Amino acid sequence: MLIDHPLLGPRDEAEFVILGDAGLIDRPDWQAEDAAQLFHDYLHLRDNPAGEHRELWFHEQGDRSWLVVTRNTLTHEIVRVELARDVAIARGRDR
């Protein structure tokens, strides 16, 4: 596969390590009432669609950026690649 890195252009899958569902960005609040349940679901019940899937890839043999890749799991077609840091900030993550 080729991942079209937003800063570097198309790079071979071999340079990357995949983590999985981008939902892992949304780490729950450790002090929430139901933190135990939230963390269980966060870690164990991940999106697994037959179709477009937002997933985290790490450009380990590249610029060390974490990316959010939107990829179709039926065709492997990649429709969007974003810097995970931008996505995380957009989803309200900060300090």
Added chain:
Amino acid sequence: MAEFALTARTPLDGYDRTFGGVTLAEAAGLSLVSAAVPQGGDDAFAAALAEGFGASRPSTGEWVPGDRLGARILGMQPDQLFILFEAPDPDRAAEAVSAALGPAAYVTDQSDSWAMLRIAGRGVRAALERLCMLDLDDAAFPEGRVARTVMEHLAVIILRDGADGFLLMSPRSSARSFLHAVEQSVATVSG
């Protein structure tokens, strides 16, 4: 005078060899220091870089020359650059960059982290196409480009510094495996 003195040893022991049209030589005497840009400090960094090295900040994947100490500024990561230069005192390379950039960057000495190998000459790309997944065509990877990638299971930073010339950097501990891989490719395509 201390009782013991430490003599330095380079990762490739000064390797230098020519195969047909291709020359492989360890690039010695270069210091490498990483400079990370503090959050919100991009402007300060740009100013410091201009002041300290007479260079503008390259974008990730590019390198630009500075105007002193033979410096080359490599855009390695969105918030991290490498400065490749001839340090007046290699034992104080990080200090030298600190002095030049001040608080505008967090610096870390990387000089001993990488084996540096210059590969040049006709047939360079024929050799590299057996190793490197990247498109090294003049249009796709001209002079001024730099990339971190993987070759034969090894991390490699490849920097183009000539029509037929590249600087390759690979982790010091596996320098011999790296040299072997490059030698093999060059030997296979030459003669």
Added chain:
Amino acid sequence: MRYSALQILRQGLTGNRGWKPVWREPEPKPHYDIVIVGGGGHGLATAYYLAARHGLTNVAVLEKGWLGSGNVGRNTTIVRSNYLLPGNEPFYELSMKLWEGLEQDLNYNAMVSQRGIINLYHSDGQRDAAARRGNAMILAGADAVLLDREAVRKKCPFLDFDNERFPIMGGLWQPRGGTVRHDAVAWGYARGADRQGVDLIQNCEVTGFDIRSGVCRGVETARGTIGADRVAVCVAGSSGRVMGYAGLRLPIESHVLQAFVSEGLKPAIPGVLTFGAGHFYISQSDKGGLVFGGDIDGYNSYAQRGNLPALEHVCEGGMALMPMIGRARVLRIWGGLVDMSMDGSPFIDRTPIDGLFFNGGWNYGGFKATPASGYCYAHLIATGAPHPVAAEMRLDRFERGAPIDERGAGAQPNLH
């Protein structure tokens, strides 16, 4: 029709014109006691054991494609019970014992071939882990032998003992491990279930469940609604998709696992071998093909195909371990759709929805589990209680903090 040498003789003399269909092609009935979703190995085995062990025959197996089109028809045919953890090992040992009686049980020769499996180790740490595992196997009634380097060399002189990057120190050998003709397993169970009255319905994809006030009363299919008192899902890689119809999220991801077979070669490899310093395992089929595989590609996929990096990685392991296979040619490459779970271990459990049962999370190891999976799933469906050897294979084990993590890789499906 009972199979035997005599039967073959009789049919052979009459131009093989007298053979009867191995299964009927029935129309679905409006209602069954039990509907099994998925006509792969596990579904067919479940139907067989429901009928054979629990006398439940008003059962239908719904298959969206052709019988055995799941991973039972797309795997590397290895059977073994060399697991480590008490939540797993007794289950796989039950499976091994069922394999050993399969031909007689089914009157179908699935060619269970117990030529042994050796997991090689390459470091002191791996040796210690192999010993711990071997002991766990023996405790569970399985067989295990710890081989040293010389013993391995005697069995497999063709391994790279000279120019090796990661020296072979020895191996954990399970003599009863081996391979089974995978398609024949599906056909044998299908024939066995059909002969007892189970309806096997092909080209009948399930598109939804009939769930009313928290109770599952049947399934929607390409061929209409089919009522059922109990609905048992076992669709491996499609688990997420199918259970999604019931609004359930699972601790499972669907991944692609590539596997490979070479051109037919005269026998060269005894039993099954597994490399401990790379992702590579291999055996040789009764037709002579080298059947081998390694690690999953690592990304979620339903495409049933992988890519070059994983493929090359597997072959690199093969050449590092046994450079004699360099000139053997890869004939076919295929991608299996595997249901990777969060701890690398499976589930055989009820669901929060009454009457709806779930079997899945087999990772890349579902084939060897086929008999025990069907046996224990049938037990759960028929009696309502989990079979003792499958008692840990629960969906709530992550909430309880009791994962069955053989590799110690944590909640990361692509690392198991």
Added chain:
Amino acid sequence: MSGPFRLDGGAVDRSRTLAFRFDGRSLTGHPGDTLASALLANGVRLVGRSFKYHRPRGVFTAGSEEPNALVELRSDAHREPNTRATVTELFDGLEAWSQNYRGSLRRDLLAVNDLIAPFLSAGFYYKTFMWPKSFWEKVYEPAIRASAGLGRLSGEADPDSYDKGFLHCDLLIVGAGPAGLAAALAAGRGGARVILADEDFVMGGRLTAETHEVNGRSGADWAAEAVRELASMDRVRLLPRTTVTGAWDHGIYGALERRTDHLAGSNGKPRQILWRIYSRRAILAAGATERPIAFGGNDRPGVMLAGAVRAYANRFAVGAGKRVGLFTNNDDGWRTAADLARKGVSVAAVIDVRDREPAAEVPGARIVTGGRVTATRGRHGLKGVTLANGERLALDCLAVSGGWNPNVHLTCHHGGRPVWREEIAAFAPGDGRPGGMAVAGAAGGAFTTAAALAEGHRAAVEALGGLGLSAAAGEPPGASDEAVEAAPFWHVRESRGRAWLDLQNDVTVKDVEQAHREGFRSVEHLKRYTTLGMATDQGKTANVGALAIMAEQTGRSIAETGTTMFRPPYTPVPIGAFAGRSRGREFQPSRLTPSHDWAARRGAVFVEAGLWLRAQWFPQAGETHWRQSVDREVRQTRGSVGICDVTTLGKIDIQGRDAQEFLNRIYSNGFATLAVGKVRYGLMLREDGMAYDDGTTARLGETHFVMTTTTVNAVLVFRNMEFARQCLWPGLDVHLISATEQWAQFAVAGPNSRALLRKVVDPEHDISNEAFPFMACGEVGVCGGAPGRLFRISFSGELAYEVAVPARYGEALMEALMAAGEEFGAVAYGTEALGVMRVEKGHAAANELNGQTTARMLGMQRMVSKRKDCIGNVLSERPEMNRGDGLELMGFRPVDRSEPLAAGAHFLAPGAEAVTENDEGWMTSVAWSPELGHSIGLGFIRNGHARIGETVRAWDGVRGRDVAVEIVPAHFLDPDGERLRG
């Protein structure tokens, strides 16, 4: 002239003669020959035996689809089984052997299978061999296995090398026939980056085998001229002898180039190269494969595909027979008769299943329209055929044409299904083909040369247009539209005897009928039950005929019946090629520590630790057993001072305003209060609450920290911290870079370690216990000003330090430390001694931190802070992970002190039966303690702390041992840690 069947003309170089051997027999051929053409030229017709019935077989095709003519090529370790003679270029000295017989090729003892064939029909083995039970393993299966497979592996390591490479292009063209060449010319002239690959050693495809004209000259000449022009373009890359074997995602294709297979030896160069081609667009111009007609005895040597017979005559100047017949259902087949006649080969008869006027003039040939061949005769080669009308013809070669199948394979590699097109009676590319792939020429069902040239040209223009590049306009090359009309015809119902579909696997029409009878009606069931199409040729000539017959049986159309999946590779690829250079010592890189050469000079024994090679111990003169060396290293270190290279530990440089807060969230224990100049031990959890790594972090400055990780987890920890930095807390100002390679680091341990370091660390640094206490750290000058770092930390439990210098000084520092330590009798110690000392101290290492253990199990529950957010602390609270009777890390010593212990043993109560239910835990690590004089062990056991002093059994059934051990605390020496603070 080499061989009685050699004709005039053709593209073989008669000026040179090549000698070769087949089954030991000396023969000759010419450059330009394949092994198959050379064998035919010499009149060799019997070349192999079929898989199941061991029927005599001869050359059937002239291409990579060959099912019969498979040989073992070359000898000894170079032996290459199942090699297609039809694509093996002849070279001087070539040696080949036929395959799959017992006795001799002519008198194959296993041919007996053919006599009992009625009892070996489809799937027979599923129905028998079951009684008595034990016989399967002992008798039946060994017999079946003995006859498995075709060729033999050498059993020796492959002596050749393989390489990989990476190519990039705008347009990849697969196949250099008329369509491919026309496409390449258009794209190349337009200035695009083009790769043109063809599996043949001569480019031109069918043009090399036909007599068609292109632009008014012979097709072969036009092709040669086109190739010359393309070779002159520097943006065009020609890859002959290269098979594009797979279409992968996003325009990536795998291609196998055979570099030296056409030579007697590879002389050190890679034998084959596996290219990974990155293309923006691709054109599949792979042509078509002819298919046979099934009739009685159609597997005899001498029965060949008509197009192949034509290729042998036109290209290789070989007559496949002296009296040739033609059996066809289409006009194209007639061309064989015409070409042979023109070459002076006697064409005895043309049998066309169609009841219509002859499609061509064939002087002297008996023409039978509406005819059928029902049987053949001849034991080791065709002698004659019988027609449905009873007529018997004497023939030594029968050319058969059942029409052509487009080579759609690559269009299906992404799951696309070919579609049946009635007008060409064949499957053509359907939807779902790989992105960016176009199809041109016969591969798309356009069977005439003119159409192929036009489509190739147009496909190139469109592909480049899509990329915003311009192809050369102008007209495609011209050729006449030859007649290709065909009438679907699959098998002769009136056949006498078996009619073969899959020649290699011996699948006959009867087998397909039986599969249908038994309910194996879906194409996948048909394939798997009969083994149709599962041989080395993947049924390229067999599948469609079988599908047609299944369709007849079920009464469905072929379109409804469908076809099986085509998967990579297009033709088989050696495992060695996929592996490339990664074998033997080059399987994975080796990472060497800065003191590696020094250790090697000292005769150290090395051990793999991940990719690292580490010194395991340093044998000295007179030491005959590793234990002697290790015991000495431990005694000397605990007694005086020892030095160990610990460079392999992961080191991560962490800087930023928020670095401390960041560390406080990464580690489970508190880091908020770590002062500058101090080191702290830290434990890391995974988010699931399990312990996964530990190490120390030193604070060098307000915003500057250096972390160490375990050797094995260095990469993973860095990855996880980058994830936390970029994805979880992007607002924190923290920056990471690996410093593992930058610093050579050595542990200096033992009561004399300070005294030793005083001689190495520059005097201006006060390293007294007061100034530099336990867990202190700082930057120091070493050996006269070299930049260094000193850490007062201890893994051994002794007074100990770790000293680091830039890696370039590492070897020198090792020598300096040893020299400075001479007066104290300093020793270098390796990983074994390190392990002994850590077990004596009860420190957890890889065997304990194996990803299955909690902080509680490790006795570190106090290191999981509940007053802060950190990775893993929420889920570490889960009930089953906090059971009162859970596993706890304890020490163990044998009740009989002389007994050795073994890691991997499980704990059982005295007298308890050895079953899973009684399993209480396991021994994780053991060592022989020189100081205590007996074996000691660490292990996890249920409720351990409450059971100190209790005796249990370390049961080790897999090694036949069972040792009584006492449960003790997990630190055997200096429990209060006085030594390391001294």
